[in-house]
Amino acid sequence: MIAGGGQPALLRRINESTVLARLHEAGPLRLGQLSDLTALSRQTIAQVVSSLVEAGLVEYIEADQAGRRSPGRPARLVRLRPEAAHVVGIDIGPHRTLVVVADLSGRIVAEDRGDSSRLRRREEMLAHVRTQVRDTLDRGGVPHETVRAVVAGTPGIVEAEHGVVVKAPDMPDWTSIDLADRLRPLFGCPVVVENDVNLAVLAERWHGHGRDADILVALQWGSRVGAGxxxxxxxxxxxxxxxxxxxxLPERQGPPIGTASLGPFERRVGTTAIAELARDTASPDDPGIATLTAARDGDPAALEVLDTIAARFVQGLAPLTLILxxxxxxxxxxxVRAGPPLLEALERHLAGRTLVRPALALSTLGDRAVALGAARLALDGVERQLFKAH
Amino acid sequence: MIAGGGQPALLRRINESTVLARLHEAGPLRLGQLSDLTALSRQTIAQVVSSLVEAGLVEYIEADQAGRRSPGRPARLVRLRPEAAHVVGIDIGPHRTLVVVADLSGRIVAEDRGDSSRLRRREEMLAHVRTQVRDTLDRGGVPHETVRAVVAGTPGIVEAEHGVVVKAPDMPDWTSIDLADRLRPLFGCPVVVENDVNLAVLAERWHGHGRDADILVALQWGSRVGAGxxxxxxxxxxxxxxxxxxxxLPERQGPPIGTASLGPFERRVGTTAIAELARDTASPDDPGIATLTAARDGDPAALEVLDTIAARFVQGLAPLTLILxxxxxxxxxxxVRAGPPLLEALERHLAGRTLVRPALALSTLGDRAVALGAARLALDGVERQLFKAH
Structure with missing residues (x-):
């Protein structure tokens, strides 16, 4: 791009990010290839690569180490060191917390689930998350100083620009917390806070079914219901x-939303409603699970409950698909534990209730969607920082 | 931008669009100012302007004609000729057609309303639109060859990429018509077809209340209801x-959508439903109008009807605002003829039915919204073509 001998700071940074971007896109490259792709002189490329090696961001490897054969003398390749930078994605929920750590290539290098159901005060939750992240990094052998960004997802209405949780009816002592401000000192790197369901839809675009969907909706449907x-x-x-x-979504003739924790729609279709319909009291912490797995296995009574719930759910799914x-x-x-019978029941009840039939799919990401989406959002930030300085 | 002496065709075009873009942004400019703003030499600027004058796109004016005073000798300014290019926006509806003609500055220079309620076949409608556009151009003194783009809005589901009307339950003989293909030979310039309500929202952003609204919804509510x-x-x-x-939007317990012309929601809230509720049969072509104007004037019986309709309407407005x-x-x-009492009734019934209170406003664009939005979309295309050749 821009050639420079003396290389003042800004110019050097632009050249470095140009080189990093080409390596990120193309994989390992020779110095000559880098020079061709960036229109920087061989000499400038050598300088830039040398300073990136020093910073630990790239390294030289032998050509056949990258699985390539050179007909002439073996040439060294430059490659990005994926382990040079890491991001942390955290899902902070009322029952459990999930931490995933990804390297610069997007590979998940460490992961941990924690129990948050007994934490009542925000200080307890923050201390729990801090310890869990540190332990996860240590167990994964990830040096803490390589973590360049943290994104945390949490239920409720999040003012994403400043990372303030405006309203979180499900989380004890969590409403009106300036969460990004509280997390930042724990990690010493940029921290972003986002609504959990918004992160789930990023994960579906990244690792799930939604890779090619332009308008993509991720409906998270558990004890609560929300859409990213x-x-x-x-x-x-x-x-x-x-x-x-x-x-x-309000009931047609129902009372106003008021201050109840659950919204009118999720009260009718959430997993607690499923458990009630089925008189399934086996698992109060994870309601409805017995019914959902029985429906997947073809149990007639459980399938009947699933049918009732699907009919109710379509009353929210139809407006969503009609509008978007x-x-x-x-x-x-x-x-999702109910598997294909759930999809079949939804499609049956949706027929004739929308103008065009939407494509439906069950998520394959399990309970990892929010934490994966958080890691993806954090990676976006780091990639912008490293590859797009200009 | 790029200086050139010999000026091959592409380079000339880039330079021309650069000059046009600066004049579009900044208004009339001196040659020296154009040279400074474009980083093109005085000589190149003179060549470019001369060829743009020849093409009729710009003209020289005296400095004080543009209201500017020069302390030294009077200098000539170059300005875009707004009358050099025009666009046509058409609203094709089941009862009436509306044509607006705008010049390059966005000023509406001609406008016409037509009656389409007696047209039954698509050929009749196409001939009617063609004649109306020609007459409107003639009456406005707009040379036909200056029309650079036509956009037509029509109800129904429109496949905008190719301009095919997939489904138009309200329009006789209009479903499955390749409308852009049929209109193009009538005008000899690019023609785009778009759903009418999608155009209305563009008009609200351009000339209405929505100038600063990032996520903007235009709800068109007449005998039908749709949102852009x-x-x-x-x-x-x-x-x-x-x-x-x-x-x-489906009724909660109602039958499937089926093949009826009106959708379930608009059947309950449209102007025909208003007329039925009020036993107001005065104006079958424009139902509900007597009740709506009576409500605006404070008539108690009409206000009661308005209240019932507002309560029904909120059953669709609440999901829309909750989702978006x-x-x-x-x-x-x-x-909109009901005026402020309508807004008041909607806000009253919406209270407690959404998590956050949406900002509501009544459109000030009257029945011109679709045609204005069509002109705006056409202008976008012409501006891209003239100002962004590079």
Whole structure:
């Protein structure tokens, strides 16, 4: 791009990010190839690579180490060191916390689940998350100083620009917490806080069914219901960070939303409603699980419950698909345990209730969707920082 | 940008569009100012301007004609000729057609309303539109050859990429018509066809209340109901061109949508339902108008009807605002005749039914919204073509 001998700081940074971007796109390259691809002189490339080696961001490898054969003398290749930078994605929920650590290539190098169901005060939760992240990094052999970004997902309405949780009816002592501000000192790197369902839809685009869906909806359906919406590459957060809060879809003749924890719609279709319908009291911490797995296995009584719940769910799914006409709706969360019979029941009840039939799929990401999406958002930030300095 | 002496065709075009873009942004400029702003030499600028003058796109004016005073000798300014290019926006509806003609500056220079209620066959409608556009251009003194783009809005599901009307339950003989293909030979310039409500939201962003609203919804509410949705600068068309078709929101226990012309929601809230509720049979072509104007004037019986309709309408407005959390919802269409009492009734019934209170406004664009939005979309295309050749 821009050649320079003396290389003042800004110019050096631009050249470095140009080289890193080419290596990120193309994989390991020779110095000559880098020179061709960047239009920088061989001499400048050598200088830039040498300073990136010093910073630990790239390294030289032998050509055949990268699985390539050179007909002449063996040439050294330059490659990005994926382990040079890491990101942490955290899912902070009322029952459990999940931490994933990804390297610069997007590979998940460490992961941990924690129990948060007994934490009542925000200080307890923050201390728990801090310890869990440190332990996960240590067990994965990830040096703490390589962590360049942390993203945390949490339920409720999140003012994403400043990382403030405006409203979180499900989380004890979590409403009105300036979460990004509280997490930043724990990690010493940029921290972003985002609504959990918004992160789930990023994960579906990254690792799930939604790779090619332009308008993508991720419906998280467990004890609560919420939707993350991607329009192209843009997360639809809404004017108040409240887009996709379908759990609060009102009952037609019902009372106002009020201050109840559960919204009217999720009260009728959530896993607690499933457990009640089935008189299934086996697992109060994870309600409905027995019924959902029985439905997957073809149990007639459980399938009947599933049918009732699917009919109710379509009363929210129909407006969502009529309004957005999405390319794909991915359903995730606890209900996915019911498997194909759930999809079949939803499609049956949806027939004739929308103008065009939406494509539906069950998420394959399990309970990892939010933490994976958090890691993806963190990687986006690090990639911008490393590869797009200009 | 790029200086050139010999000026091959592409380079000349790039330089011309650069000069046009600066004049479009900044208004009339001296040759020296153009040279400074474009980093093109005085000589190149003189060549470019001379060829643009020849093409009729710019002209020289005296400095004080543009209201500017020069302390030294009077210098000539170069300015865009707004009359050098025109666009036509057409609203093709089942009852009337509306044509607006705008010049390059966005000024509406001609406008006409036509009656389409007696046209039954597509050929009749096409001939009617063709004659109306020609007459409007003639009456406005607009040379036909200056028309650079035509956009037509029509109800129904429109496959915007190819301009095919997939489904138009309201329009006789209009479903499955390749409308752009049929209109193109009538005008001899690029023609785009778009869903009418999608155009209305562009008009609200351009000339209405929605100038600063990032997520903007235009709800057209007359005998039918539909929503146009802008997410930033992107029109949310949907995977099948069916986004925002809220008129088809299903009844909770009602029958499937089927093949009826009206959708379940619009059947309950449209102006025909208003007329039925009020036993107002005065105006079958424009139902409900007597009740709506009576409500605006404070008539108690009409206000009661308005209250019932507002309560029903909120059953669709609540899901829309819960899902999108828009910055602003502008309500347009026939119901706007009820004025402030309509807004008041909607806000009263919406209270407690959404998590965050959406901003509502009544459209000020009257029945011109679709045609204005069509002209705006056509201008976008012409501006891209003239100002962004590079």
């Amino acid at each position: 919406i991607l329009v192209g590459d843009r997360l639809l957060r809404g004017a108040h960070g409240a887009a996709g809060e379908v759990g609060f 006409d999405p390319d794909l709706v991915v359903i995730g969360g606890g209900v | 949705i802008l997410v930033g600068d992107r029109l949310l068309r949907g995977a099948h061109g069916a986004a925002g078709e809220v008129g088809f 959390d828009p910055d602003l919802v502008v309500i347009g269409g026939g119901v």
